[in-house]
Amino acid sequence: GESVGLHLPTLSVQEGDNSIINCAYSNSASDYFIWYKQESGKGPQFIIDIRSNMDKRQGQRVTVLLNKTVKHLSLQIAATQPGDSAVYFCAENIRDGGSQGNLIFGKGTKLSVKP
């Protein structure tokens, strides 16, 4: 039978091109967002985060954009490299103040980089 869980959205890019991975989050009360990279058989690796009082944040080769109006998050990777091939998850956190809250993960997007 078909396993819905295995059907990840896939983005295939050429090495050196820019990649844009999109994510729609669920809760308008979420105040903190993270992008994680997960390689096969490994744990989620932190890439970049952004708080809800910002709409853009840049890291090394990565940029996160937040559009609270439409509850949309994107991750831009500049000059994509073969080592960037992985599944990328966005996660949201809906607790503020002293409590850390838990992370709610999105479905994930598989990025494949062609050499």
Added chain:
Amino acid sequence: EPEVTQTPSHQVTQMGQEVILRCVPISNHLYFYWYRQILGQKVEFLVSFYNNEISEKSEIFDDQFSVERPDGSNFTLKIRSTKLEDSAMYFCASSGLGQGAKTQYFGPGTRLLVL
């Protein structure tokens, strides 16, 4: 660079048996978490732990699950009587306090297979 470590990397057990998954969070972190990821699916929150008690738990975290911080460095997840559907990757994560404390850093995971 400090990292979260987990043992064992793989665990195979018979249905109905008890398993204990172990984690060593990042040393100056105060919040600890367990998540699980069924093969091909997204990462799901199980439980968060702070100041020696559970601060949040999900519906998945039923009476068969328990967590403990037996000493100053370890954080464990116990499943009392494993079921087939407990087969998954189990990730431990930790986060600190103060600015940037919401960033949760994940361990490499324990792959649990229940037969």
